[in-house]
Amino acid sequence: MSAAIGNTILSLPDQATAQIPKRNYINNEHGLLSWLLTGDHKRIAILYLISITFFFFIGGAFAGLIRLELLTPQPDLVAADTYNKFFTMHGIIMIFLFLVPSVPATLGNFLIPIMLGAKDLAFPKINLLSWYLYMIGGTLTLAALVLGGVDTGWTFTTPLSTHYLNTHVITAATAIFIAGFSSIFTGLNFIVTIHRMRCPGMTWFRMPLFVWAHYAASLLMVLGTPVLAIALVLVALERLFGIGVFDPTKGGDPLLFQHLFWFYSHPAVYIMILPGMGVISEVISTFSRKRVFGYTAVAFSSVAIALFGFFVWEHHMFIMGVSNYSALVFSLLTMLVAVPSAIKIFNWAFTLQKGSITFETPMLYAFGFMGLFTIGGLTGVFLGSLGMDIHLTETYFIVAHFHFVMVGGMLMAFLAGVHFWWPKMTGRMYPESLSKLAAVTTFIGFNLTFLPQFILGYLGMPRRYHAYPPEFQVLNVLSTAGATVLGIGYMLPMLYLAWSLKYGAIAGDNPWQATGLEWQIQSPPLTENFLETPIMDHEAYDYEWLTNKTKKEVTTVG
Amino acid sequence: MAHEAIHTDANDPQNVTNPEHAQHHIVTPLQYTYVFATLLFFTGVTVAAAYVDLKWANPVIALAIACFKAVIVILFFMHVAYQSRLIKMTIGAGFFLFLVLVTMTMTDYISRSWGLW
Amino acid sequence: MDSTLATPHPHETVLHAEHEHVVLPQHRHHFETEEQQREAGSFGMWLFLLTEIMFFGGMFFAYLLYRNWYYPAFAVASNQLSVPLGAVNTAVLISSGFCMAIGVWAAEVRKRGVLVVMLILTTFFGLIFLGVKADEYHEKYELHHIPGSSFSTSMFVNPAAYGIKEEPLSPDMAQKTQIFFFLYFAMTGMHALHMIIGIVLLFWLTWRAHRGDFSAGYVAPIENFGLYWHFVDIVWLFLFPLLYLINRHPLH
Numbered sequence: 001m002s003a004a005i006g007n008t009i010l011s012l013p014d015q016a017t018a019q020i021p022k023r024n025y026i027n028n029e030h031g032l033l034s035w036l037l038t039g040d041h042k043r044i045a046i047l048y049l050i051s052i053t054f055f056f057f058i059g060g061a062f063a064g065l066i067r068l069e070l071l072t073p074q075p076d077l078v079a080a081d082t083y084n085k086f087f088t089m090h091g092i093i094m095i096f097l098f099l100v101p102s103v104p105a106t107l108g109n110f111l112i113p114i115m116l117g118a119k120d121l122a123f124p125k126i127n128l129l130s131w132y133l134y135m136i137g138g139t140l141t142l143a144a145l146v147l148g149g150v151d152t153g154w155t156f157t158t159p160l161s162t163h164y165l166n167t168h169v170i171t172a173a174t175a176i177f178i179a180g181f182s183s184i185f186t187g188l189n190f191i192v193t194i195h196r197m198r199c200p201g202m203t204w205f206r207m208p209l210f211v212w213a214h215y216a217a218s219l220l221m222v223l224g225t226p227v228l229a230i231a232l233v234l235v236a237l238e239r240l241f242g243i244g245v246f247d248p249t250k251g252g253d254p255l256l257f258q259h260l261f262w263f264y265s266h267p268a269v270y271i272m273i274l275p276g277m278g279v280i281s282e283v284i285s286t287f288s289r290k291r292v293f294g295y296t297a298v299a300f301s302s303v304a305i306a307l308f309g310f311f312v313w314e315h316h317m318f319i320m321g322v323s324n325y326s327a328l329v330f331s332l333l334t335m336l337v338a339v340p341s342a343i344k345i346f347n348w349a350f351t352l353q354k355g356s357i358t359f360e361t362p363m364l365y366a367f368g369f370m371g372l373f374t375i376g377g378l379t380g381v382f383l384g385s386l387g388m389d390i391h392l393t394e395t396y397f398i399v400a401h402f403h404f405v406m407v408g409g410m411l412m413a414f415l416a417g418v419h420f421w422w423p424k425m426t427g428r429m430y431p432e433s434l435s436k437l438a439a440v441t442t443f444i445g446f447n448l449t450f451l452p453q454f455i456l457g458y459l460g461m462p463r464r465y466h467a468y469p470p471e472f473q474v475l476n477v478l479s480t481a482g483a484t485v486l487g488i489g490y491m492l493p494m495l496y497l498a499w500s501l502k503y504g505a506i507a508g509d510n511p512w513q514a515t516g517l518e519w520q521i522q523s524p525p526l527t528e529n530f531l532e533t534p535i536m537d538h539e540a541y542d543y544e545w546l547t548n549k550t551k552k553e554v555t556t557v558g
Numbered sequence: 559m560a561h562e563a564i565h566t567d568a569n570d571p572q573n574v575t576n577p578e579h580a581q582h583h584i585v586t587p588l589q590y591t592y593v594f595a596t597l598l599f600f601t602g603v604t605v606a607a608a609y610v611d612l613k614w615a616n617p618v619i620a621l622a623i624a625c626f627k628a629v630i631v632i633l634f635f636m637h638v639a640y641q642s643r644l645i646k647m648t649i650g651a652g653f654f655l656f657l658v659l660v661t662m663t664m665t666d667y668i669s670r671s672w673g674l675w
Numbered sequence: 676m677d678s679t680l681a682t683p684h685p686h687e688t689v690l691h692a693e694h695e696h697v698v699l700p701q702h703r704h705h706f707e708t709e710e711q712q713r714e715a716g717s718f719g720m721w722l723f724l725l726t727e728i729m730f731f732g733g734m735f736f737a738y739l740l741y742r743n744w745y746y747p748a749f750a751v752a753s754n755q756l757s758v759p760l761g762a763v764n765t766a767v768l769i770s771s772g773f774c775m776a777i778g779v780w781a782a783e784v785r786k787r788g789v790l791v792v793m794l795i796l797t798t799f800f801g802l803i804f805l806g807v808k809a810d811e812y813h814e815k816y817e818l819h820h821i822p823g824s825s826f827s828t829s830m831f832v833n834p835a836a837y838g839i840k841e842e843p844l845s846p847d848m849a850q851k852t853q854i855f856f857f858l859y860f861a862m863t864g865m866h867a868l869h870m871i872i873g874i875v876l877l878f879w880l881t882w883r884a885h886r887g888d889f890s891a892g893y894v895a896p897i898e899n900f901g902l903y904w905h906f907v908d909i910v911w912l913f914l915f916p917l918l919y920l921i922n923r924h925p926l927h
Contacts, residue, residue, distance in 0.1 A: 119704065119705035122719060123715075124703075124705065191722055192715050253740070263663075310658055587780055593773075609923045631909055652729070656735075
């Protein structure tokens with residue numbers, strides 16, 4: 001049964017006799033209402049998965065339109081203000097409705113209680129409320145879009161957003177305000193669950209690194225998001241009543257908005273990337289059959305990223321007119337964040353060293369993550385250096401930088417996680433060779449899209465313009481071609497994952513021979529996760545423990 | 559009387575508020591009254607102090623009194639004096655981060671005009 | 676295959692015997708014990724208050740910044756607020772918080788009557804606070820001190836004409852009083868909004884307390900609401916000196 005077929009650790013039960021467990025969280029109750037009113041963290045995770053996929057493809061469609069416009073130097077597809085609305089909607093949807101909730105609200109929601117040996121998150125109703133808030137926020141965003149769009153950019157920079165634009169700024173700000181509370185409630189739920197709901201024996205340093213990463217990200221959600229909320233409230237009040245708090249003619253300081261905005265929005269990039277890093281730790285360990293090298297260092301580096309993340313926000317404002325001396329301090333502090341990020345990358349690399357590496361789809365995505373995140377992170381160091389920043393900021397260099405971190409990093413991690421836990425969530429395997437093709441397509445498409453943008457930015461092509469000088473066309477055509485490939489790379493998983501729901505091979509409890517608690521229960525899990533409260537008696541990623549356990553099972557059965 | 563009988567019954571398993579069951583400290587009304595009186599007293603002090611010209615010390619005193627009042631509300635009305643270290647650290651984290659917001663942003667505002675003479 | 680991770684704890688049976696009690700109706704299935712549920716609830720509430728600190732924190736920072744930039748405007752504008760009303764309101768809010776604290780005690784020692792009375796008193800003082808606040812807002816409306824198109828600085832440019840003993844402000848600085856009044860309305864308004872939400876919750880809690888929900892050992896909602904209510908008090912404890920008492924000895 002456990003004999004390896006080719007170079008893989010995948011071990012599926014005999015398909016002739018295997019069955020999906022008769023009782024599981026999916027068929028426990030029937031009807032739409034049983035989903036819409038559920039308290040089960042696994043069902044809420046599925047609701048989230050469906051809704052964020054929906055918004056991802058809307059945001060992706062805008063990316064496609066942007067790239068299509070930039071195919072030629074002339075503004076021939078859309079007018080300038082329409083183009084502004086495109087990139088604004090792309091940014092708002094991708095950041096607030098996709099990246100921030102992507103891994104935490106789907107995989108985190110599904111897995112954290114199981115990984116901790118709990119029956120559910122601490123507050124199931126608040127968890128459901130968080131999904132509804134997300135949907136209200138999403139609906140309002142779509143309303144802003146349908147009513148005529150917003151063109152402030154996702155940053156709502158004052159005084160542009162308060163004085164110069166006549167689009168649906170308030171609708172969009174309300175949407176983000178509400179979606180922000182959805183994120184706060186998710187984070188709050190995770191923190192309480194991690195502190196209070198661990199099963200006996202589950203000490204802090206036995207928790208999977210996935211949980212540590214979510215703990216750090218949750219701290220950021222809880223502490224950062226309210227500052228964004230108040231900043232957006234002030235923008236709305238300024239627009240509605242002209243109160244002058246960000247209006248220089250009345251004595252206000254427009255930069256105050258940016259301070260408050262980036263106080264959240266810089267930590268927000270760690271909200272987006274940290275859960276992805278958690279996924280990568282799990283995947284790398286499983287597919288190299290080794291405990292994550294330097295477990296404690298990786299765990300603490302997550303918390304360190306969360307902490308340092310609050311001390312660097314001003315590097316988004318270096319050219320905005322902040323004090324040079326202050327910029328110096330923030331530039332220095334920015335370098336600090338590179339340290340824990342590098343610790344993670346190095347530790348993953350050392351985990352691979354002398355491991356029995358196999359190349360299943362999640363691992364391919366994880367490799368993609370490691371390479372692309374490293375490039376994204378290092379270019380971040382360029383941008384954090386004051387002199388370089390003046391040259392590079394507000395060009396395509398910065399666009400390429402954060403897409404390397406967010407798309408190359410987080411989206412790769414998200415897809416790695418979805419593939420890795422797909423058999424656990426649905427009980428069925430995805431088609432392996434097709435998914436490998438998708439992973440490779442995504443990687444190639446991604447690099448083709450965004451590597452040219454580094455060059456474009458270095459040559460001085462500014463971001464957020466719908467037209468550009470003809471000499472930039474070759475690189476832009478390459479980028480658009482890459483975006484097409486990338487689009488195919490994202491459509492593929494959507495199609496074959498849907499296909500696998502009905503036709504995929506039965507996965508069994510532990511197809512990857514992984515050590516996590518979630519792999520020791522049936523797939524898909526029971527509504528209550530565990531028949532009896534588990535007792536954690538070994539470290540995380542203890543493959544010897546797993547081997548012994550499997551051996552014992554074989555002898556008792558035989 | 560019946561109420562008395564129930565709440566003093568330490569063996570009553572349903573009594574989650576009994577100290578032996580949950581280490582749940584009940585602050586007495588007398589303690590609350592002391593805190594209440596202190597709060598009212600310092601409200602008076604803060605108003606009185608505002609009418610005296612103490613130059614730079616005026617806002618310092620006002621803020622110090624406000625902080626003191628906030629601390630005793632947190633410690634006694636909100637039971638934090640008897641709570642776990644986790645809760646204490648949580649609150650500390652909140653105020654710490656507020657101070658980070660203030661001081662780090664102030665680095666910009668304080669030094670913005672330096673070097674422009 | 677069986678999905679347990681390890682054999683059940685050897686002491687489990689013993690523990691079960693000890694805890695052989697009827698599960699309370701409020702006990703949720705996913706918590707192992709009621710204590711775990713209660714601790715999770717209060718920790719969750721504290722985390723929520725943490726987000727509230729940061730929410731108000733943004734406005735407090737804006738206040739700090741503009742007060743330092745436009746101190747003369749802030750001092751003069753602040754003196755247009757009524758200290759007696761502010762001080763009385765502070766006392767009223769402290770009393771409300773005190774009643775809430777006694778209410779929590781009453782729930783903990785299972786005195787239903789006291790609890791209901793205390794919740795009603797808490798609501799009562801809360802409503803008085805809001806009433807006084809509404810009166811203060813109304814006065815500001817009549818004086819055209821509400822920021823926006825109808826805002827008037829004449830009182831600060833020419834205080835003598837209004838019988839106010841203050842240094843007159845230059846027209847430019849007088850404009851900045853608008854920022855003070857905006858922050859005043861934003862901060863006290865956000866505070867009042869929190870109180871209104873609290874009072875709505877109080878009505879609901881009073882009804883449930885009257886029904887006897889919180890006098891049988893289940894006190895978490897009362898305790899957690901108490902935390903919220905005291906937090907709202909604390910915000911006011913800072914707002915009062917910061918907004919009302921900037922410089923109460925002008926022309927000295």
